[in-house]
Amino acid sequence: MGFYYHDPYGTLYEGEPVQSWTRPDGQTVSVWNAVDKEQGVDGVPIVYLIFHFGEWTVRLFDYGGSAAMSDDERRACAMGLSGSTTEDGWIIMSGSQGTRVGGDEPELEFGGLGQKEPFVLFFPGPCEPESDASEDLPTIDGVPVSRAHGFASWCHPGEMMRIHVYFSGEPTFVEHLVRELEVRDVHLAS
Secondary structure (H helix, E strand, O other): OEEEOOOOEOOOEEEEEEEEEEOOOOOEEEEEEEOOOOEOHHHOEOEEEEEEEOOEEEEEEEOOHHHOOOHHHHHHHHHHEEEEEOOOOOEEEEEOOOOOOOOOOOOEEEEOOOOOOOEEEEEEOOOOOOOOOOOOOOEEOOEEOEEEOOEEEEEOOOOOEEEEEEOOOOOHHHHHHHHHOOOOOOOOOO
16 A cells, blocks of 8 residues: 555556546545556556545555455445545545455555655564664664665564665654654554
8 A cells, every 4th residue: 555645647557547436425536557567466467546635645556367356345445445634734544344455464655756755664563673683783762773775674662563764865764753653553454
């Protein structure tokens, strides 16, 4: 699932919608073809369910082939996943009973599409704090953070979220994210 603070039409998805539904709140959710025609399961191109909430666009992958969602599953997802924005512009997502996204290994991505914009991946679920047997990892406010050029990884102190950040330039964005990121109420479907 990808989150973008703009509409990435023409960069991530293009053409005309393959399928569309209108939710009771008036929101239209559509299935679109990926720009890059990336091959999914069984060589079938990936498509995306695209949601718009205020300035935010949310992209939900449908991997195609034998892993593709049925029309009923797509419709249930389109109708069951909702979102809103706070006064200061943050997105809040929720799902109705029975709405499930992410499969066995969910991944959430937030970021821009430019070369210089940070890109953040969240992997919900139990995780072990970063460690390196050959040396002590640097910490930020007591959190061990593995770093390489343009990349950082750590386990959120609540140990229910692994975070990867791809960035260019100074690592101040990473330091700020480690210090200020709030992760709350992480519940994995069973």
